[in-house]
Amino acid sequence: MNAIEYIESHRDANLAELVEFLKIPSISTKTEHKPDVERAARWVAEKLRGQFPSVEIVETAGHPLVYAESTQTPGKPTVLFYGHYDVQPSEPDHLWTTPAFEPAVRGGNLYGRGTADDKGQVHIHLAAFEALQKTQGKLPVNVKVIIEGEEEIGGASLYEFVRTQKEKLKSDVLVVSDTSMLAPGVPSVTYGLRGLNYYQIELTAAAQDLHSGVFGGAVPNPLTILSELFARMHDKNFRVTVPAFYKDVATLSRAERKALQALPWKLSQFKKTVGAPGLCGEKGYSVVEQIWCRPTLELNGMWGGYMGEGAKTVIPSKAWAKFSTRLVPNQKPEQIAKQVEKHIRKLLPKTVSCKFTVLSSGKPWVAPYTHPFFAAAHDALEKGFGRKAVFIREGGSIPFVTSMSDTFRIPCILMGFGLPDENAHAPDEHISLENYFGGIKAAAHFYQGLARA
C-alpha cells in the first residue's frame, strides 16, 4: 500500500481524529480557556509521537508550543512545517447552526470553530505524515514541526522560541497551511500576505455616566466623538487618512495586475459570499487588489453606553473601539502604529482623554514564486486534487511567515486548503471535506516531491 492508498483507506479514521481535535475549545485570547489551550497542545504532541522520534511541548511565557523533529534522511531537504492549534472565540454563539465546539458534517462540509483556521489544515499534514511513515517506514524528507498556541493573539512566544533556537530550526523551506484556495476546485499556492497591527482605544469624557436629560446639550459624548473620529479615518475614495500611510506601499507591477486579473476569481461569487447590499473599497483598484494588495483600516469592535434591552437615557463616560490596519509590502508596522496614534490624538477634541494600545503587530510578506520548491508545491496540489493549481496572494496575516522569511531567508510555501466563504473567525466556520481529503493527498505528494526537488 502506498501513502495515497493509505490515505484513501483512512478517510473515516482521519475525520474522527480531526473531530476529537476540534472539540477542544483552545481559545487563546480568553484567560479562562488556558486549560483547554494546554490540552490541545498535549493532543498535538501525542499525535506527532507516532511519526517523529523527537517531540516536545515547549513551555513559554504564554501558551505552550509543540515542536517535533524527524531527521532520518540525510542529504534530503529539511522542511519546517508550521501551524497553530489555537482558535478564535466562538461568539456570537447563537448564530451557529450547531455549537462551535461540537463539530458536525452538513452538505459535504465539516462545521466547527477551527475547521478551516487552522486545526483542520494542521491535521491535513498530521494525517499525511502518518500515511508516509506507516507506508514507507519514515518520512521522505527531514521534517521539523512547530504547532503554536498564540497565532490568534499575535503571540510573542513563538518569536522568542525562533530567536533562541535558530540553529535547531535551520531548514530549507517553510510550509504553512493556514490560507485559502482561490475557489472550490482551484488549489492554490499563496505568495503574498498582508501584515496586521491591532489597536484598542478608550475615550473618557465625563468622570461618570450622566443623565442625558439633566446634562444633555452641554457635555461631551464619547460615543459621538468616537463616531466623528472614525468618520474621519477614510476619505471619500475610501483611502485611509493617516498621513504617510501609503508612503511605503509597493506599487503593483503591470505584470502582476494582469496575472491577478487572469485568475479564475469570480466577483459574483465574492458578492454572494459577503451578502451585503453592496461593496465598498479603495477607488482605483479591483476587488482582488483591494483585499490582497492594498492596506486597510478596519473597525473590529466598538462599544459604550447602554447596550441592554429597552432604553436608558445615559451619556456614557467612556467609549471603546478595537480596530486594525492590514499592511502590505513595504509598510513598516511600528512606524504605521506611531502614525495612527499621532493622527488619532490630533483628530480628537480636547473634551476627551484617550488611552491608545497596540495589541499586536505583524509585518506583510511577499515572495517571488520562482524557486523549485514552489514548483513542487504546485505539482503536488495538481496531483492531490486532479485540478489545475494557481499562484495567489491573500489578505490575511501570518506574522510567523514574515519572521521566518526574515530570519532564515528561505522560501515559504503557503498551501491553503480553506475557502474564502468558510467563515473563519465567524459563526458556522467550516471546511470542505473534498479539500480536507484532497489536502492530505496533496501534502503527501508534496513531501515526496521535495525529496526529488
Place this chain on the structure above:
Amino acid sequence: MNAIEYIESHRDANLAELVEFLKIPSISTKTEHKPDVERAARWVAEKLRGQFPSVEIVETAGHPLVYAESTQTPGKPTVLFYGHYDVQPSEPDHLWTTPAFEPAVRGGNLYGRGTADDKGQVHIHLAAFEALQKTQGKLPVNVKVIIEGEEEIGGASLYEFVRTQKEKLKSDVLVVSDTSMLAPGVPSVTYGLRGLNYYQIELTAAAQDLHSGVFGGAVPNPLTILSELFARMHDKNFRVTVPAFYKDVATLSRAERKALQALPWKLSQFKKTVGAPGLCGEKGYSVVEQIWCRPTLELNGMWGGYMGEGAKTVIPSKAWAKFSTRLVPNQKPEQIAKQVEKHIRKLLPKTVSCKFTVLSSGKPWVAPYTHPFFAAAHDALEKGFGRKAVFIREGGSIPFVTSMSDTFRIPCILMGFGLPDENAHAPDEHISLENYFGGIKAAAHFYQGLARA
C-alpha cells in the same frame, strides 16, 4: 404634636422604611425583574393603606400602577400626586462603591439605585401623608395618588389609565417630585421640562461576520458606517442636522434669559460634577439654556463587533445604536421622529440596510408659574428648608406631566428634592439626607398650604 414635630421625631423610622423600599430592584426595562417590579407596587400600596381609605393595585398591559384616594375634605382643593416606583438598570455594577440595591449612608447622603430617581422622592410624600394623617386624623386636602412602574420605559399603561379614568382622576393641581433642586440649599419649583424621543437603529451590511484579512478592503463595515452617520448628525456649531429640527422651537424671551442668568447656578460646580476635560454644546446659548431650553440629539449606547478581551479580526455583519432627542416647546415628538428617520435613511449609504425603531416618545412642557398654587409650593419650600426658593426649568423628561397638563388643563407643580450631581441613571446614585428630611417637611407644609390657597 403637629405634623412637623412628628416628622422630626420619625427621622430614623422614615429612613429605615425608605431603605426597605430601595432594596427592591424594580428595574422596569428588564423582563427578568418583572417580579421585583410587582413587589415594589405591593410595597407602595401597603404603605398607602395607612393614610388612604381607598388603595388599589391597577393591573395593566405592562407593569401595575398603584392608585389611592382620600377625599375627606369637601370644599378643599384636590391634589393629584404622581411618582414612580420603577428604576433604571444598575449597570455598570462594578462602578458602584456599594451595591445598587443595598442602600448605604455615606457623608450625609443615602446611596442606592432609586434614591434620587424616584423612590426617595416618592417616599418624601408618603412620609408627609403619614405625618399629616397621624397628627390631624386626616389629610388637609383631598389627595389622589398615582405611583406608576413604567416611567423609565416611557410606559403606555399610565396613559391608558388616565384615558379611561378621566372622571376619577379629576383634580385641581398635579404635584410631582421627580426633579432636582438647582443646587444644595436652593429649594426649587420646576416650570419647564424637555420631551424625549428614544430611538434604536440596527445596521446590517454583510450577511455574517467576515474575516478582516480575507475580506477587509472591499466590504462595507457597519461600524464605520454608523460612525459616519453619527458624525453627520451635528454640525460644527453642535446643532442637530436633521432638517427642520429647530423649526418649531419656541424662542426664549429676553426676560426669561435674564431670569435664568440671575439664578444662583454655578458653572464651576457644573464642570466639577461633569468631570470631563471640557464642555461641548450648541453655540450661542449659555450652559443653562443648553441643558434646559434647547433640543439635543444624544447617543446613549452603541455597539457591534468584538467587545471581549484581546483581539478578534472580524468585520461585523451588524452594528447598533441607541440614541435620543430631547425636545423643547413647541417641538412635536411624532414629527421629529419622522424627520430623524428620514434624515438617517438619506445619510446612510446603499451598502447597508437599516432597521429604525422609536422606543418611546414624550412631549416637552412649560408652564407660566403665576397660579396661586405655585406660590404655595414656593412658600412651603422656604418653610421646609428655611432657605430662599427659586423657579427653574429642567432638561429631563416627565411625559406624564405633559399628558396631564394637556388632558386636565390644570397647573403642574414640580417640587424636586434631588441634586444635579446625584448620578440618577448612573452608578453611585444618591440623595442628600438634608434634602430628604427637608423635603418631607416642605411636602407637609405644601399640603397644609394648599388647604388655605
